[in-house]
Amino acid sequence: MHKLRDQLKRPETLRVIVELEVRSPQDKDLEHLGDLGLDVERVVGNKIVGSIPAAKLEGLEADDSVRMVERSEKLGLH
Amino acid sequence: MAKKKRAAKKPVKRRATKKAPARHPRPRKTVSEVSPLAKLDPMLRLGASRAKIEARFQTRAPELPAEVVRAQTVSDVSFGIQSLASRMSKVGAERLRKEDLVSVVVDCRAGESVRDRVDQWGGCGTRVSPSTVVARVPRTELESLARLSAVHYVEASTRLKLHSDLAHVSSGLVRAGVRTVAQTGAGVLVGVVDTGIDVSHPAFRSGGKTRIVNYLDQFTDQEFDAAKIDAGDATGSTDTIGHGTHVAGIAAGNGGGSPSSSLRGVAPEADLAVVKSTLETADILTAIAHIFDVAKARNQPAVVNCSFGGHVGGHDGSTIIERTIDELSGPGRIVVVSAGNEGNDPIHAHGVVHGDGSTAGRWEAKFSLSPRTFQGESGPIELGILFLQVWHQREDRLKVRLRSPSGSFLDPPAEGSTEHDFGSFFVDASRQVHPYSGDTLVTFEVITLPQSQWLGNWVLVAEEVSPGSATVGAVHAWIQDGAEGGFTTGATFEYLIGMPATAYSAVTVASYATRNQWKSRDPQNPSIHLEALALEALSTFSSPGPTRDGDTKPEVAAPGEWLLAPLSKDALASELPLFTRVLGIEYVSLRGTSMSAPYVTGSLALLLQKDGSIDWGEAKRRLIKSTRQDRHSGVCWNPRWGYGKLDVERLLTIEADA
Numbered sequence: 061m062h063k064l065r066d067q068l069k070r071p072e073t074l075r076v077i078v079e080l081e082v083r084s085p086q087d088k089d090l091e092h093l094g095d096l097g098l099d100v101e102r103v104v105g106n107k108i109v110g111s112i113p114a115a116k117l118e119g120l121e122a123d124d125s126v127r128m129v130e131r132s133e134k135l136g137l138h
Numbered sequence: 139m140a141k142k143k144r145a146a147k148k149p150v151k152r153r154a155t156k157k158a159p160a161r162h163p164r165p166r167k168t169v170s171e172v173s174p175l176a177k178l179d180p181m182l183r184l185g186a187s188r189a190k191i192e193a194r195f196q197t198r199a200p201e202l203p204a205e206v207v208r209a210q211t212v213s214d215v216s217f218g219i220q221s222l223a224s225r226m227s228k229v230g231a232e233r234l235r236k237e238d239l240v241s242v243v244v245d246c247r248a249g250e251s252v253r254d255r256v257d258q259w260g261g262c263g264t265r266v267s268p269s270t271v272v273a274r275v276p277r278t279e280l281e282s283l284a285r286l287s288a289v290h291y292v293e294a295s296t297r298l299k300l301h302s303d304l305a306h307v308s309s310g311l312v313r314a315g316v317r318t319v320a321q322t323g324a325g326v327l328v329g330v331v332d333t334g335i336d337v338s339h340p341a342f343r344s345g346g347k348t349r350i351v352n353y354l355d356q357f358t359d360q361e362f363d364a365a366k367i368d369a370g371d372a373t374g375s376t377d378t379i380g381h382g383t384h385v386a387g388i389a390a391g392n393g394g395g396s397p398s399s400s401l402r403g404v405a406p407e408a409d410l411a412v413v414k415s416t417l418e419t420a421d422i423l424t425a426i427a428h429i430f431d432v433a434k435a436r437n438q439p440a441v442v443n444c445s446f447g448g449h450v451g452g453h454d455g456s457t458i459i460e461r462t463i464d465e466l467s468g469p470g471r472i473v474v475v476s477a478g479n480e481g482n483d484p485i486h487a488h489g490v491v492h493g494d495g496s497t498a499g500r501w502e503a504k505f506s507l508s509p510r511t512f513q514g515e516s517g518p519i520e521l522g523i524l525f526l527q528v529w530h531q532r533e534d535r536l537k538v539r540l541r542s543p544s545g546s547f548l549d550p551p552a553e554g555s556t557e558h559d560f561g562s563f564f565v566d567a568s569r570q571v572h573p574y575s576g577d578t579l580v581t582f583e584v585i586t587l588p589q590s591q592w593l594g595n596w597v598l599v600a601e602e603v604s605p606g607s608a609t610v611g612a613v614h615a616w617i618q619d620g621a622e623g624g625f626t627t628g629a630t631f632e633y634l635i636g637m638p639a640t641a642y643s644a645v646t647v648a649s650y651a652t653r654n655q656w657k658s659r660d661p662q663n664p665s666i667h668l669e670a671l672a673l674e675a676l677s678t679f680s681s682p683g684p685t686r687d688g689d690t691k692p693e694v695a696a697p698g699e700w701l702l703a704p705l706s707k708d709a710l711a712s713e714l715p716l717f718t719r720v721l722g723i724e725y726v727s728l729r730g731t732s733m734s735a736p737y738v739t740g741s742l743a744l745l746l747q748k749d750g751s752i753d754w755g756e757a758k759r760r761l762i763k764s765t766r767q768d769r770h771s772g773v774c775w776n777p778r779w780g781y782g783k784l785d786v787e788r789l790l791t792i793e794a795d796a
Contacts, residue, residue, distance in 0.1 A: 064521065064564040064585045067514045075420045077458045079573075101420075104427045107462050109420040128573040130458050132420035135448040135637075136619070137333070137381050138476040138732040 074117060075132035078108040081125055089125060096120045177284040178292050239274040240294070246271060248288040255286065305652040305697030305737065308674065310766075310787035311404060318787040321744035323405025327351070328390040328743050329429035329442035330736070331422055332382030334414030336706035337372050339724065340394030341387050341403070342410060349392070352411040352432045356421045375414055380709030384728050385445050386410060387703035389736035390743065395724045401702050404740025404786070405747075409438065417446055419459045422638070426473060430466055439470030439750035443739040444644075445732035447478045447636030449485060449616045452529050454687040456575040460641035467643040469753045470746060474739040475639040476731035477648045477692045478681030481778070483620035484629035491536055491600050491611040498602040499611060503628030505596050508621060509588035522586040522593045525618040528600070529686060530578050532571055535607040538580040540565060541597040550580050562587050575687075593623075614686050632777050634681040635691050643754045645742070645761065646691040648780055649677040649698025649734035650770070656702065656727050660716035666727070671699070675770045680731055682777035692780035694761050695771070696741075698734030700727040741786045748790060756794065764788035 078098065082089060083106050090100055093108060097116035102109040109132075112120055121129045239261060246252045249271045253263040256273045259282070263273030269290075275283055284292050306312035311319065335342065335350065342349050353362040355375040362372040377383045386403075390410055393402030411432045413425035426442050433440035451457035455464070463473050489501030507522030528538050540548040548558045548565045555568035563586040572579050586592040600613045614633060617623055639646045654671040658664060677699045683691040705719060705726035718726050742757055752760075765782030767774050774782040 064559070064561075064587070065566075067516075067519055068521075068523075068585075069513055069515060075418060077420050077423060079458050079461075102424045102427070104423060104462055105465055107423065107458055109424055128458060130419070132418040133448055133450050135417050135419065135422065135446045137379075137417070137446050138479050138730050138735070 070114070072114055073111050074114050075109075075111045076117070076120070077130045077132060078110065078120065078126055079128040079130075080106045080108065081127050082106060092123075092125060093120075096123055177289060178280060238277050240277050240280060241274050242272070242280075242283070243293045244271040244273060244283070245269060245290045245293070246286070246288045247290070252283075252286060252288055256283070259283075304673075305701055306404075308652045308697055308783070309737065309741070310785045311741075313787075319744060319790045321405075321747045321790060323390060323408030323740065323743040323747055325438060326405065326408045326743040326746045326750070327429070327433045327436065327438040327440040328386075328405060328408040328410055328739060329426070329433070329440055330382060330386045330389065330410065330412045331415050331425040331429070331442065331444055332385050332412070332446075333379040333417075334375055334377035334382045334706075335386050335410075335412045336377050336383045336704065336708060337367050337375075338707065339383060339387070339391075339704045341391035341396075341401075341704040343394060344392060344407075349390070349408075350410045350412055351436065352429075353414070354412070354425065354428055355414045356416050356425065357414060376708035377414070377706040378708050378710050378713065380706040380714045380726065381445070381728075381732065382412065382414065383706035383709070384701075384703045384726060385443060385732060385736045386412060387725075388701055388733055389443055389740035391704050395704065396702075397723070401723075401725055403703065404737060405743035408740070408743045408747075409436075411440070419457075419638075422446075423459045423462050426463060426466055430471055433471070439746040439752075441472045441474060441739050441742045441746060443736045444473060444475045444638060445730070445735045447476060447639050449480070449618050449636050450525075450527065451637045451640075452572060452575055452577060452579070452686055453614070453616065453633060453635070453637065453640050454575060454577075454685050455640045455642040455689070456572060457637055460638045460644070461574070463638055463641040464643045467754045469751045472742050472746070472752075472754045472757050473641070473644050474735050474742065475641065475644040475646055476735035477639050477646050477683070478634060478636040479679040479730050479732075480620060480634045480636065480681045481631065481677070481679045483634065484624035484626070484631070485617040485620050486630050486633050487598065487615045487625045487628035488630045488633060489600065489613050489628060491530075491534070491602055491608050491613055493602055493605050493608075495606050498605050499608060500599070500601040501613060501628075502600075503598045503615060504626045505598065505617065505623055506594040506626055507584065507586055507592075507596070507623040509593060510621065520588045522584070522588055522623070524582075524584045524622040526582040526584065526598065526615060527618070528580040528582075528598065528613060528615045530600070530613045531610050532576055532578045533609055534578075534611055535603040536578075536600050536611070536613065537603055538569075538598070538600045538613070540567070540582055540584070541599055543592055543595040547599075548582070550582075562589075562592050594626075598628075632682050633684065633686060635683045635685060636681065639681075640685045640689070640691065642689065645738060645754065645758060646683075646693055646780070647698075647731060647735040647738045648682075648692040648695040648778060649680040649729070649731045650695050650779075650783065651675055651677055651699040651729075652697040653700045653702070653727070656700070657721040658717045658727075659719040659721050663717045664721065666717055668700075672770075674768065676778050677729065677731075677734075679729075680734075680778060683780070684777055690775050690780070692778075693758055694738060694765055694781060694784050695779045696734040696737040696784040698731055698737070699729035701729070701733045701737070702727050703733075738784060741784060741789060744786065744790060749794075760789055760792045764792050 249265040256263040259279040391403035392406035393399030487503035491499040493499035550567035550569040566583040654668040767782040771779040
């Protein structure tokens with residue numbers, strides 16, 4: 061048990077930005093992401109904005125079709 | 139040229155009553171017995187003198203430049219008046235040259251008689267108070283008017299110059315109250331990804347209609363076009379922070395709501411597309427793409443402003459959002475990003491791990507955490523939490539780890555993540571090779587109890603795996619946010635430009651000061667005067683570069699401290715306190731690279747109006763080539779100023795590179 065960390069609320073769903081290996085994803089590529097648990101919100105080139113259950117994040121990262129996954133970070137106003 | 143000696147006169151006391159106190163608190167000296175020219179406003183003395191010349195030669199002297207009077211031909215015009223005349227606007231001088239009737243304000247007694255004399259000369263006058271007559275007087279009679287014993291002084295009716303924001307003067311956009319460039323941003327789309335916009339503010343309206351062609355609210359997923367905004371449908375998407383309204387106003391406000399529209403933005407006729415954003419990177423990426431989609435549908439060039447950032451990623455433009463900005467940018471598509479306000483924050487440490495070949499090189503940087511309150515499973519909880527990202531080249535075989543306050547070492551695994559739980563503190567350490575840059579990233583998430591013995595004395599250690607195992611050995615570490623904590627040793631105060639400002643294509647903007655006083659609504663501080671703030675000097679908060687991969691960012695510095703721009707009517711007092719709010723008008727004074735970035739955004743809108751096919755590379759080339767340097771900026775490029783100060787006038791005169 062990690063007492064300190066477990067005291068903090070952790071999100072069950074993570075918003076992520078996914079970069080695919082293919083340059084122009086087709087419907088089948090997006091369907092595949094859906095199978096991995098990603099709820100696709102928007103496609104910009106080969107970058108996909110979506111959300112995924114935290115428990116399925118590792119599976120998404122490990123998939124061969126995925127080049128890179130970044131968590132959506134809240135940025136600060138300047 | 140001898141000046142006429144003015145006779146010393148005894149002050150004449152004006153009669154004052156309790157009901158109508160004298161207008162002038164000080165007794166006025168009479169000048170009735172000196173040259174009548176002394177009673178004429180210097181601007182009018184020029185006109186009277188010109189009338190004399192013309193009367194002498196029975197002709198106009200059109201060849202005589204109106205704004206410069208040659209001393210050798212006009213005996214009674216002093217050098218001072220020439221100097222003053224030379225500062226007249228060309229329009230005003232031309233009017234003076236062409237028109238026989240000159241508008242004046244006459245300070246006098248017996249105003250009725252003065253008005254009658256003006257009428258007799260063929261002019262016209264109105265007595266507006268017992269001692270003031272406004273009149274249009276034949277130029278040839280100006281001196282006669284001044285000779286009247288009832289007249290104290292004749293003042294030129296002057297068209298007052300706009301109180302342009304000081305930033306415009308500094309940037310070369312306005313000189314002597316007049317814009318130096320013809321472009322207004324017309325036909326260009328200025329995109330603003332921010333906290334929303336006050337759609338009702340007059341600065342974003344023209345001819346009774348909104349100038350906002352598209353407004354997307356990412357919180358509600360509602361989208362409004364201009365017709366919906368004018369119909370009042372967007373009033374629910376307020377800007378309660380006030381940041382976005384201010385930013386949009388700097389870039390493209392038209393000055394509506396300010397006296398004589400004097401506080402207009404840089405591109406006052408540009409169209410606006412605004413996204414009220416959650417400021418999450420996923421939504422920011424979507425917002426930028428959305429604005430460029432709007433621009434494409436409208437067949438307009440566009441420049442998008444991003445006045446936000448953060449310290450995640452490699453600070454080398456390799457994050458997904460930054461590379462997406464690169465991909466979305468192109469001809470007529472430019473993104474401007476603020477450099478950041480972390481110039482004074484000890485959130486970056488840098489060292490070179492290099493041994494002598496016989497011993498392993500080693501580098502250390504100490505840091506501490508700040509206690510903060512978080513939402514826990516069972517209510518608020520106070521902890522220290524800090525995210526630390528450490529980057530080095532993959533070819534350098536380095537051991538990167540933490541030493542805790544208790545002296546234990548916390549290592550990441552060769553690949554993946556490991557959790558270290560010591561009860562009083564918890565560390566999640568991970569190591570990965572970045573898929574894009576190929577560099578090694580070691581991340582530590584540190585959580586501690588809020589007691590001082592656990593918050594301080596943390597040490598980041600980087601050392602060669604074996605002697606000579608590092609070729610370059612450069613290590614960079616960033617704490618994600620200054621509120622989490624800071625480096626107590628090893629802080630560089632460089633490499634502080636945040637993400638997405640390190641995007642390769644983005645125009646990255648630093649800030650300098652152009653204003654240090656204004657009238658505020660705060661009754662406790664009605665006249666704000668920040669005497670310690672040196673005008674034209676760099677804003678101390680402005681984040682310096684370069685990027686981790688050596689890109690020379692920021693590119694340019696622009697006015698960002700303190701700028702007067704529209705105030706959202708929905709802005710909360712907690713966000714924009716009274717002292718920032720300008721007295722009497724719906725404008726607010728703010729500072730930050732958030733303010734300098736839209737200044738450049740507006741400037742690039744002007745450039746895109748000139749040539750809508752310009753891409754970010756050409757825009758940067760012209761920006762860099764047109765910057766100015768001074769004693770504040772020193773030699774440029776440098777990490778804080780970039781290539782120097784924005785010069786809008788020069789920016790718009792530089793042509794395409796042959």
